[in-house]
Amino acid sequence: xxxxxxxxxxxxxxxxxxxxxxxxxxxxxxxxxxxxxxxxxxxxxxxxxxxxxxxxxxxxxxxxxxxxxxxxxxxxxxxxxxxxxxxxxxxxxxxxxxxxxxxxxxxxxxxxxxxxxxxxxxxxxxxxxxxxxxxxxxxxxxxxxxxxxxxxxxxxxxxxxxxxxxxxxxxxxxxxxxxxxxxxxxxxxxxxxxxxxxxxxxxxxxxxxxxxxxxxxxxxxxxxxxxxxxxxxxxxxxxxxxxxxxxxxxxxxxxxxxxxxxxxxxxxxxxxxxxxxxxxxxxxxxxxxxxxxxxxxxxxxxxxxxxxxxxxxxxxxxxxxxxxxxxxxxxxx
Numbered sequence: 001x002x003x004x005x006x007x008x009x010x011x012x013x014x015x016x017x018x019x020x021x022x023x024x025x026x027x028x029x030x031x032x033x034x035x036x037x038x039x040x041x042x043x044x045x046x047x048x049x050x051x052x053x054x055x056x057x058x059x060x061x062x063x064x065x066x067x068x069x070x071x072x073x074x075x076x077x078x079x080x081x082x083x084x085x086x087x088x089x090x091x092x093x094x095x096x097x098x099x100x101x102x103x104x105x106x107x108x109x110x111x112x113x114x115x116x117x118x119x120x121x122x123x124x125x126x127x128x129x130x131x132x133x134x135x136x137x138x139x140x141x142x143x144x145x146x147x148x149x150x151x152x153x154x155x156x157x158x159x160x161x162x163x164x165x166x167x168x169x170x171x172x173x174x175x176x177x178x179x180x181x182x183x184x185x186x187x188x189x190x191x192x193x194x195x196x197x198x199x200x201x202x203x204x205x206x207x208x209x210x211x212x213x214x215x216x217x218x219x220x221x222x223x224x225x226x227x228x229x230x231x232x233x234x235x236x237x238x239x240x241x242x243x244x245x246x247x248x249x250x251x252x253x254x255x256x257x258x259x260x261x262x263x264x265x266x267x268x269x270x271x272x273x274x275x276x277x278x279x280x281x282x283x284x285x286x287x288x289x290x291x292x293x294x295x296x297x298x299x300x301x302x303x304x305x306x307x308x309x310x311x312x313x314x315x316x317x318x319x320x321x322x323x324x325x326x327x328x329x330x331x332x333x
Contacts, residue, residue, distance in 0.1 A: 044081075044098055049105030051077050052094040055085060055175070056107035059092065062177040063111045063192035069254040069300065071178035073197050087115045087175060087194050088167040089160040113177075114159055115168035115194040122195060123254055126180060127267065129155065138182040139255075139267050140299040146186045156191050173197045178254070205315070206288070207232030210325035213309045214332040224270065225296040225303045225329075227311065230289070231275070237286040239275055241317060246296065247310040253300045258316070260284070270295040305331040 058074045066072060076083055081098035093106040120126045127137040133155055134148040144152065168175070174197045179190040211228040218224050227246065231237065244257035255268030261278040265271070273293040275286035286292060296303070303309070310326035 041101060041103060044096055044100060044103035045105060047079055047105075048083075048094045048096040048103040049107070051079060051083060051085075051096070052092045052105040052107040055087075055094070056092040056109050059087070059113060059175070059177055059192075059194065060110040063109075063113055063179070066177065066179045066192075068179050068181035068188065068190045071176050071195075071252045071254070072250075073174055073176050075174040075197075082171075085170045085175070086167040087113070087163075087170070089113055089115065089163050093167070111192060112160065113192045113194050114156055114180075115163045116196065117159055117162050117166070117168075119159060119162065123178070123180060123193075124256065124258065126193070127255075130182065137267060138184070140183050141267070141297075143183040143185045146184045149182070149184055149189065152182055153189075168194060168196065170196050176252070178252075180254070205322045206234030206237060208313055208323035208325065210311055210327050211291070213303070213327045213329040215303055215305060215329060216332040223298065225298070225301070227294050227296065227309065229292045229311065229313075229325075231286050231292075233288045236282070236288065237275075237322075238284055239286050239292070240284045241315050242322070243314045243316050244294070245312045245314070247312070248301045248303060249308050250310070253296065255300060257294055266294075268297050268300045270297045303329045305329055 054077055055074055062072050062074065076085060076094075079096060081096055084095040084097075086093040086095070089109075089112050091106055091108045093104065096103045096105075116122070120129055127139070130144070130152055131137040133151055134144045136142045136144045136148075138144045138152065176195040176197050178193050178195065180193045181188050181190050209230045209232045211230050212226070214224075214226050214228070216224050216226065239260040242258075242260055244260075246253045246257070253268065255266075257266060257269060257272070257276070259266065260276050261280065261283045262272045262276055263278040271294070273291075274280060275283070275290050275292040276294055277283070280290075282290070307329045308326060309329055310324065312321060313323040314320065315322050
């Protein structure tokens, strides 16, 4: 006969042992779940801190190593969830959103940088701001006076203060670091600027071909760095809608070609011909089969035979990428 029938304490011990096991098991399950829940946010914080550290370190390195006028993209690390970067003049902050919640991380910058603000969004607007401030854009062909340099430095300092209150926010993609040069009649100074990296969607349009990138001698024995594009067929293009950006060995030129068709000169370029010139017969239309030619000034880049040259053509009103073409430079001397 079972001892439970003769000893009521056996029942008590039996029940207590079963209840105890259930209670202990519940505590163990809760502890494991709690550990998992606490570990996941900590892991997300580590990822956010790592992303901020990686981007800040890369920005700091490029800010000191790039040559004046050079630019280079900084891509954020791939992460689970959505990563938002905030770049201020003194630090990079990363905000990570995952199904488990939000995590943040930050890392200081070794050098002060100047992120884009509502006052200027690209190098063209920077040049225009300097021109309004001093009467000249601060380029090698149109330098500012040394007396105007403190005003330009103050303008950048104000931009930095604005960025401290409202940092550059990049929700997708990375940023572009450029050492933006300001030339005076007595020298030059550079400012490390930070721009959002554009990833425009391609848009439908006629084919645009890059026929040649050539290095040749002008009549005055100087070097011409000539880019020849051709409309590949289809509907005509209104060049007034276009902005042309050029990269040499994957480094973007400081000055895009915009404000087409050109009347007179364009900063950073030594003349344009064909459809990009306002004197073209069908201007401002770029007709099928017609060429568009521009010469890169030596102040922007000095090409060598074999250098890779890529040309991106944007439709300004839609910010869409109309064409992206590339070739290696050849010597035609």
